[in-house]
Amino acid sequence: MAFDLYSAFVPTIRQLLDALPDVIDKAEQFVADGNATDTELLEAKLADTMWPLPWHVRSCWMHSAYAIDQLAGGSFTPDFTDVPEGWTAMRAMIASAQERMASATREEIGALADRKIEFVLGSQTRFTLSGERFLLGFNMPNFQFHATTFYGILRMKGVALGKRDFLGNPAGPMA
Template identity: 55%
Template sequence: MPVTLHDAFVPTAQQILAGMAKLVDKAEGYASDSGFDDAELIEAKLAENMWTLPWHVRACWVHSGYAINLYKTGGFTPDFTDIPDSWVAMRAMIADAQSQLDAITPEELEAVAGETVGFILGGKRLMEMTGQNFLLSFNQPNFFFHATTFYDILRMKGMPLGKMDFMGPLRVIGS
C-alpha cells in the first residue's frame, strides 16, 4: 500500500504536537513546584541568538496546518505575528495546529502535492518547490527542529523529561 503525503506528515505532526501539549502542562507544573517564575521558563532560550519557548510553539504551528492551508494559494509566507505569551496561549496555539491538521484530508493534500508553492518572505518569492517537496524538505524539518528545541529548552532548565515526553502518543495497534 503506497504512503500518501498525508500519511507521511499529518499523523506524525499530530503526535508530536500532542507531546508538546503535555510538555506545556508539565512545564507549568514544574515552574510552580520548583519555585520558578513562569517567565523564567517562558523566556528561556538555548542560546542568546535563538528564540524563546513560545516562538517554537508558533513555529510548529506555522510549519504544520497553517503551511498546508497556504499551499492552496501557491505561496507560503511564515506568520510570526501572534507569539503566545503564556502557558494557556501555548496550549491554544497547539490545539489550533491540531485542529487545522484534523481538517486536512488526504485527497486535499494529494491535490496540491505536485503544484508549485513559492516561499515568500518580505514580499519576495525566494524559491519554488512542489507542494510535496515543500512539505517534506522544508516544513517537516523546520517543524521537527522547533519541536525539538522546545523540548531542549525545558531539559536545559532542569525538567526531568525523557524521549517519550517528546514523542507523544505512539500509534500502536489497538489504540
C-alpha cells in the first residue's frame, strides 16, 4: 500500500489523542490523593509566557479535528475560544477530537493534499501552503508540541507519568 497523507497524519494524531484521557485521569488522581490542588495543575505553565494546562488540550483539538474541518474550506483560522475549565471538560474536548479523527476518511484527507490553504490570523493571511504541508508541517508539529507540553507540565508538577503514558498504543487506534 502506498503511504499517503491520511497514513502520515491521522494514525499518529489518533494515537496521541487516545493517550490523553489516561494522562488526564492520572492528573486528577494526583489531586484526589492530596498532592496538588486542581488550581495548581490547571493554572500551571512551563514558562510565564506560555499558556496554562487546559489551553494545550484546546490546541490538540484545534490542530486535529478542527484543522480537518477548517482545511476543507481552504483556510485555517485558529480558534482561541472555549478553553476547557476542568478535567471533565478536557476529557470531553479530547473525546470530540477522537470522534472526528475516527470519522476522517482516506479520501477526505487525500482531497486536502494539493488544496491551497491560507493561514489567517485576525483578518490577515499570514502564509499559504498546500494542504499536505499544512497538515504535516504546521498542524502535526503544533499538535505534538501541545500534547508534549501538556504532559511536561504535569510531569513538572509531580504527576507520575512515563513515556508510555505519552505515547499510548504505538500500534495505533484499535478502531
